Amino acid sequence: MLALPVLWLGVVYVGSLLALLVQSFFSIDEFTGVIQYEFTLKTYLELLRPSNLDIIIRTVTMATVVTVAAVVIAFPIAYYATRYARGKWKAFFYIAVMMPLWSSYLVKVYAWKLILAKEGIINWIFIKMHLTSVLEFLLAVPVIGGNSLSVSYIGTCLVFLYVWLPFMILPIQAALERVPSNVIEASYDLGATPRQTFFRVIFPLAMPGVIAGSIFTFSLTLGDYIIPQIVGSSRLFLGQAVYLHQGTAGNIPLAAAFSVVPIFIMGCYLWLAKRAGAFDAI
Amino acid sequence: MQSSAKTGASIGLKFSVLAGLLFLHLPVLLIFLYAFTTEEKSYQFPPPGLTFKWLAVTWGRQDVWEALGLSLKVASIAAIIGVLLGALCAAAISRSRFFGREVISLLVILPIALPGIVTGIALRSAFSLAEIPFSFWTIILGHATFCVVVVYNNAIARFRRTHGSLIEASMDLGANSFQTLRYVILPNIATALVAGGMLAFALSFDEVIVTTFTSGQQTTLPIWMLEELVRPRQRPVTNVVAMVVVLVTFLPILGAYYLIREDESDRNTR
Numbered sequence: 001m002l003a004l005p006v007l008w009l010g011v012v013y014v015g016s017l018l019a020l021l022v023q024s025f026f027s028i029d030e031f032t033g034v035i036q037y038e039f040t041l042k043t044y045l046e047l048l049r050p051s052n053l054d055i056i057i058r059t060v061t062m063a064t065v066v067t068v069a070a071v072v073i074a075f076p077i078a079y080y081a082t083r084y085a086r087g088k089w090k091a092f093f094y095i096a097v098m099m100p101l102w103s104s105y106l107v108k109v110y111a112w113k114l115i116l117a118k119e120g121i122i123n124w125i126f127i128k129m130h131l132t133s134v135l136e137f138l139l140a141v142p143v144i145g146g147n148s149l150s151v152s153y154i155g156t157c158l159v160f161l162y163v164w165l166p167f168m169i170l171p172i173q174a175a176l177e178r179v180p181s182n183v184i185e186a187s188y189d190l191g192a193t194p195r196q197t198f199f200r201v202i203f204p205l206a207m208p209g210v211i212a213g214s215i216f217t218f219s220l221t222l223g224d225y226i227i228p229q230i231v232g233s234s235r236l237f238l239g240q241a242v243y244l245h246q247g248t249a250g251n252i253p254l255a256a257a258f259s260v261v262p263i264f265i266m267g268c269y270l271w272l273a274k275r276a277g278a279f280d281a282i
Numbered sequence: 283m284q285s286s287a288k289t290g291a292s293i294g295l296k297f298s299v300l301a302g303l304l305f306l307h308l309p310v311l312l313i314f315l316y317a318f319t320t321e322e323k324s325y326q327f328p329p330p331g332l333t334f335k336w337l338a339v340t341w342g343r344q345d346v347w348e349a350l351g352l353s354l355k356v357a358s359i360a361a362i363i364g365v366l367l368g369a370l371c372a373a374a375i376s377r378s379r380f381f382g383r384e385v386i387s388l389l390v391i392l393p394i395a396l397p398g399i400v401t402g403i404a405l406r407s408a409f410s411l412a413e414i415p416f417s418f419w420t421i422i423l424g425h426a427t428f429c430v431v432v433v434y435n436n437a438i439a440r441f442r443r444t445h446g447s448l449i450e451a452s453m454d455l456g457a458n459s460f461q462t463l464r465y466v467i468l469p470n471i472a473t474a475l476v477a478g479g480m481l482a483f484a485l486s487f488d489e490v491i492v493t494t495f496t497s498g499q500q501t502t503l504p505i506w507m508l509e510e511l512v513r514p515r516q517r518p519v520t521n522v523v524a525m526v527v528v529l530v531t532f533l534p535i536l537g538a539y540y541l542i543r544e545d546e547s548d549r550n551t552r
């Protein structure tokens with residue numbers, strides 16, 4: 001019974017992954033551009049070049065910022081949906097999170113292109129509220145700013161945050177639902193204030209959910225090459241580097257080595273998450 | 283939890299929930315407005331005027347129809363493969379404990395835990411190593427891989443809810459394995475499979491990251507949209523296509539919700 005799916009995933013998927021990993025140990029001849037099928041670590045050393053290292057650091061930083069912001073926005077929604085929403089409202093919250101989760105990724109990115117454009121709605125709101133100077137000030141900040149929102153890291157970060165947010169809400173909610181109510185009552189009976197109950201009892205128990213959600217937001221940000229291409233500056237992210245090297249540059253070994261970076265990071269992350277028991281919350 | 287729920291949520295919590303929900307939903311709604319704008323050259327807000335003209339223009343576009351047709355075909359077949367393999371996998375994992383069970387459940391999670399670009403480039407380099415030319419089936423190969431995961435997740439939730447004693451009873455009452463499957467197991471998991479299939483359909487219909495690596499010269503609807511996003515040439519048509527994509531994916535998602543809400547509420551009260 002298992003043979004078929006295992007064959008599919010095992011052969012097609014893992015087989016392809018291994019084929020990719022193998023290629024990262026090959027190298028490319030810098031003059032002829034021909035791939036040399038000999039074992040070498042040269043390609044991995046290339047990752048440590050300042051320009052390539054920058055790409056990795058930039059992507060990991062972005063993934064971290066997006067993940068933290070997602071937790072901040074997701075937690076209140078998940079918390080409210082678990083503790084206060086009942087009956088019809090519960091269904092409402094469920095659909096309100098599921099719809100954006102499953103709706104089209106490209107349409108969501110496209111919507112943000114409309115929103116962040118110079119002639120778009122955000123600029124319009126700032127103008128109507130006579131706050132254009134605030135926006136200009138934000139965009140003048142080095143590194144994260146830019147000519148307009150759609151070519152700045154602020155824009156990239158907003159789109160990432162928007163697209164991955166549901167992936168954070170659902171696991172947190174699943175974890176919160178599993179906090180037994182008698183534990184919370186016990187906390188109150190023992191004289192804890194609501195704030196203490198939240199930070200000492202509820203939040204630690206919801207932690208597996210937060211970790212599970214962060215697996216998604218982190219992994220998805222690490223591998224995405226479309227969002228930074230459409231909304232953002234011309235500086236590359238990991239996914240874009242992989243895409244460029246395998247495509248126009250034809251440097252499959254370096255592309256393979258680049259794609260080992262997210263695999264490695266996610267591997268460490270998953271291992272830590274498993275130890276924290278986060279898999280039960282997915 | 284009931285006792286504390288009576289006290290109600292604080293204003294700050296309510297405000298952040300409302301803001302979060304608006305953040306989640308307003309952007310997509312904006313698409314519906316832009317589909318009717320008279321502005322052709324920019325993303326001007328507010329739209330200078332509204333028109334139905336672009337619906338008609340998009341209707342007459344051959345390239346859009348072809349892309350839509352290919353996407354529908356890919357999504358249907360990938361979803362069907364996903365249902366078959368996902369159901370088998372879930373049945374095996376939930377029914378028995380065997381050596382390597384953990385490995386297999388990790389194997390199923392892997393395609394969603396690893397970035398899509400890794401899946402995409404891995405498949406592409408495998409195709410080139412094996413000298414498989416790009417075709418309709420290379421797209422299916424990529425899509426079915428994550429469709430399996432989606433169906434598996436839905437099916438395993440239902441299997442957990444279905445009691446093993448039900449199957450034992452069926453066997454005790456003299457049904458053979460096929461009859462048990464046909465009259466006991468299938469009716470129990472059918473809606474979960476249909477829901478999983480619908481979600482897989484929506485996911486595949488919308489997939490672009492893996493598709494760019496496995497499609498070659500073929501254009502699915504998401505690939506068509508991506509080209510427009512990178513180099514906008516016909517903004518009004520893109521606006522209408524975006525709206526159509528929202529509507530096409532909306533129905534299966536809502537349908538899936540109605541079929542699996544009991545699993546979800548069950549999961550939530552556990």
